[in-house]
Amino acid sequence: MMSHLQLLLLFLSGIASISQSAGREAPSNHLPTPVKAVNLGAWLVTEGWITPNLFDEIPVNKDLLDGTQIQLKSVTNNNYLSADNGGGSTIVASKSSASGWETFNLWRITETTFQFRVFNWQFLGLDDGGRLVATSTSSDDSNASHTFELVRNQEDPNRIRIKAPNGSFLEVNSDEFLIADYPEKTDWGNDDPSVFLMTNVRQLQGEFQVTNGYGPDKAKSAMTNHWNSFIVEEDFKFISENGLTAVRIPVGWWIKYDENPPRPFVGGSLQALDRAFSWAEKYGIKVIIDLQAAPGSQNVWDHSGTRDGSQSWGQSDDTIDQTVEVIDFLTSRYANRSALYAMELLNEPLAPGVALDRLEKYYGAAYEAVRKHSDVYVMMSNRLGISDTTELLHFAGNFSRSVIDVHYYNVFSSIFQGMTVQQNIDYVKKYHAASIQSLTIPNGPLVFVGEWVDEMEMRGASKEDYQRFGAAQLEVYGKATFGWAYWTLKNVQTNWSLEWMIQNGYINL
Ligand SMILES: *[C@@H]1O[C@H](CO)[C@@H](O)[C@H](O)[C@H]1NC(C)=O
Ligand SMILES: *[C@@H]1O[C@H](CO)[C@@H](O)[C@H](O)[C@H]1NC(C)=O
Ligand SMILES: *[C@@H]1O[C@H](CO)[C@@H](O)[C@H](O)[C@H]1NC(C)=O
Ligand SMILES: *[C@@H]1O[C@H](CO)[C@@H](O)[C@H](O)[C@H]1NC(C)=O
Ligand SMILES: *[C@@H]1O[C@H](CO)[C@@H](O)[C@H](O)[C@H]1NC(C)=O
Secondary structure, X not given: XXXXXXXXXXXXXXXXXXXXXXXXOOOOOOOOOOEEEEEOOOOOOOOOOOOHHHHOOOOOOOOOOOOOEEEEEEOOOOOEEEEHHHOOOEXXXXXXXOOHHHOEEEEEOOOXXXXXXXXXXXXXXXXXXXXEEEEEOOOOOOOHHHOEEEEEOOXXXXXXXXXXOOOOEEEEOOOOEEEEEEOOOOOOOOOOOOOEEEEEEEOOOOHHHHHHHHOOOOHHXXXXXXXXXXXXXXXXXXXXXXXXXXXXXXXXXXXXXOOOOOOOOOOOHHHHHHHHHHHHHHHOOEEEEEEEEOOOOOOOOHHHOOOOOOOOOOOOHHHHHHHHHHHHHHHHHHOOOOOEEEEEOOOOOEOOOOOHHHHHHHHHHHHHHHHOOOOOEEEEEOOEOOOOOOOOHHHHOOOOOEEEEEEEOOOOOHHHOOOOHHHHHHHHHHHHHHHHHXXXXXXXXXXXXXXXXXXXXXXXXXXXXXXHHHHHHHHHHOOOOOEEEEOOOOOOOHHHOHHHHHHOOOOOO
């Protein structure tokens, strides 16, 4: 805890730094009323764990969407296929156990044809002798020389064969290489070197997966149905009647392209966002637009729009420039709407894939893009995967009406495993409170707890436990100068649905 003297010194040093910075745009120092917000998660950017039913009608191979990770074991030699050293050479069927080098990331080309990426992201293809190799880095859906057909056994769909680009099936030969020379005919027996056992290790369920899974003919209606039904006017009425003052709306970069986004994304989320503004204005709710998915993907999770779990946002200037254009477009479209309260430039960039200097370059340029149209608050999300949560503090302090967004979850990390309810509460009061305090400096950016949830790693907590944990978080996050936002309004997992938690008396605002 800081003493009053330390606080006073901090305050005085804040004043000193203002006078030193005379000539620069002086940060505004009147504090807003902190918002009590809720995220409209999984509405305009798909997250399948929140809305699993959205994937139900994908007609074929819905367990083999883009980014699915599979491992393959030969039935004849009982070994896993492996890209030794992570890729760059010949594939071998020689490993008795499977880990990263034995894991393949799918690109879904059609319902039954796929490209396979190895650990170091090369694509599978054949060499001149018809041998399976992982050497190509050319990423192109239409490159037939990377595209394999996956044929599943009728009775056991995890028993598969793979038809290579030259029309023959892959088989394991006596040297444990894979050669594309096996004929069509099979009895699927354990003596057939073209048969493999497939393990589905991990699936992604984001916007790329759902739209490409439905394919060009069905994606538009599936997504339109979802956008029209998942969040409706009634929800804004509920929000306004239950003590909430704002919504944080995650959007994907493809929203800028309106009706004609690059495939497989489909148009229509922009009209849904338009409706959200009208409802927000009708019920007196503020809107925070949150860029959740950026071109190239700023993190490895479903909600960054990634195709296969790779992360390349920020590595080239192109991705930064394109993202600035998205922010420019959205701000100019909504600048004259009274509900627009803040623009969040990028959600959860992940370190070390996103380097701090690249992120600051982007934040600076995107901030200017917002200011061309509007003086709304501008939010800069902290990087995840860092230990110093104040790394953006001084940078963000250069910009007036800036906000740092931090997310606090007592899940997703082994440190919370085995904690009791009281230990969870103590953790919030000690560490999250200290984190907020360390970010709160005179004339610095405002602080927003843009995501939190009344959920713990522990199972079997009682209703009263959830009430106590929720209340403790509300108390601590209530000190954040910009406010907080619950993740999320609606979720099949009831603990993660603020609507359910309010309706059932778990959370009272
Ligand atoms: C594919 O290539 C292999 C190796 O060169 C060859 O044995 C096989 O006949 C080829 N398949 C077809 C259908 O041409
Ligand atoms: C397809 O990939 C191969 C390498 O596997 C590469 O040599 C070729 O240039 C690519 N073709 C196209 C059209 O990109
Ligand atoms: C906002 O600007 C657009 C285009 O300039 C205009 O059509 C619209 O009526 C304006 N809306 C408000 C609420 O001022
Ligand atoms: C912001 O402030 C930091 C020091 O806190 C300084 O190094 C940086 O150059 C400044 N950036 C801008 C864009 O003003
Ligand atoms: C939260 O989820 C756990 C299991 O995942 C369950 O035991 C508990 O009842 C849930 N709590 C609420 C409030 O839904």
